[in-house]
Amino acid sequence: MQHAYILTLSCPDRTGIVHAVSGFLLERGGNIEEAAQYNDPDTGLFFMRVQFGCDQLTHEDLKLQLKLFADTFSMDWQLQAAREPMRTVICVSKEGHCLNDLLFRWKSGLLRLDIAAIVSNHRDFYQLAASYNVPFHHVPVTAATKAQAEARLYEVVEAERAELVVLARYMQILSDDLCRKLAGRAINIHHSFLPSFKGAKPYYQAHDRGVKLIGATAHYVTADLDEGPIIEQDVARVDHAHTVEDLTAVGRDTESQVLARAVKWHSEHRVLLNGHKTVIFK
Known part of the structure; x- marks a missing residue:
């Protein structure tokens, strides 16, 4: 061969x-x-x-x-x-659907990854990590300790020789310095169809506007919040009867699928940066 x-x-x-x-x-x-x-x-x-x-x-x-x-x-x-799996660190907070989906796809041989570590500002998913035999790092984040927490996160990324960092509903805004260090190798999943409903609580914003479609966007992380080059997007249809909780539940599947596709394409070197856009050879 x-x-x-x-x-x-x-x-x-x-x-x-x-x-x-x-x-x-x-x-x-x-x-x-x-x-x-x-x-x-x-x-x-x-x-x-x-x-x-x-x-x-x-x-x-x-x-x-x-x-x-x-x-x-x-x-x-x-x-x-081509056959080398991509060393990956996944970051997560308290919403675990994207993390769980990525771990399952990885173990099923559907993603060309080598998941080296999981970093979280909460302890919620240490047992999930253990069930996949992936090291779990609890790195609490407060306003007073944000700089130290980011330094610890980057220490894990460097120690694991990670080529990719996935923010799988990691509900922290990375500093400009860390964004620069991870440029082109950090993917975030945002729970809206960008550029609509940037920032915090997009499902609340969507519900307030009475939208008929909700979406999810996987994009590269940049210093500009939710402005990074878009890799993949998808939508789900909703209606006036959906509550914020309903929108959140419907959106979880969309988020997981969108992030998985983006991670797959990146790990197979199918995504090329074109300024603030991407070229994707599927």
Whole structure:
């Protein structure tokens, strides 16, 4: 079996990029298994994801040769081992539906993850974590201890060599500094169809406005609250008879599904950042 890799890249658009990438891989014995590309006419950028097998070069040799090749196109690129599970830390508060869903999908082999730790500002889910044999870190957060709590959270992320941090209904606003440290590798689930109903208690806001659809949004975490690049969204239909509690109950399934899809695509290196938007090769 050949070693499988995933190459993702973006660069200024020009003719011949697909031909050049294909030729580069062919010359090194690469066998393309999956490829997708997108030209953004608004930004003039080209995006591509290629999954391929190759045995003639090591991972490090491929990276060295790719750097020389990519420089001629001014490419931003990454080369990942396709079968390597992504080291992940999940953060949660007192709502456990998204956490439970992610753990079940992971253990069922549906997510290419290696869940290394769970961090929570409450103790509610330490038994759930133990049932999956995942280390649980209780890190209380108050206004007075927020800086120390974030330092502890980041310590866990670094110690576990986490490539992904999932805020699975972690009801804390991260500082600008921590957002910068986790840029492009932290996914949040917000329980509304952004950009509607940002911030706290979106189901209360939705009920107050009498909406007929409620939604959920998975997005990358940035310093601007609920403004990060959107990865996935979905909605559920409701009506005038639904209470806030009803909206919350209906929304849980939507939140779990939306977050799971976003985590899956990210872990398979299918999401490329395009400014404040994303390009997703499903």
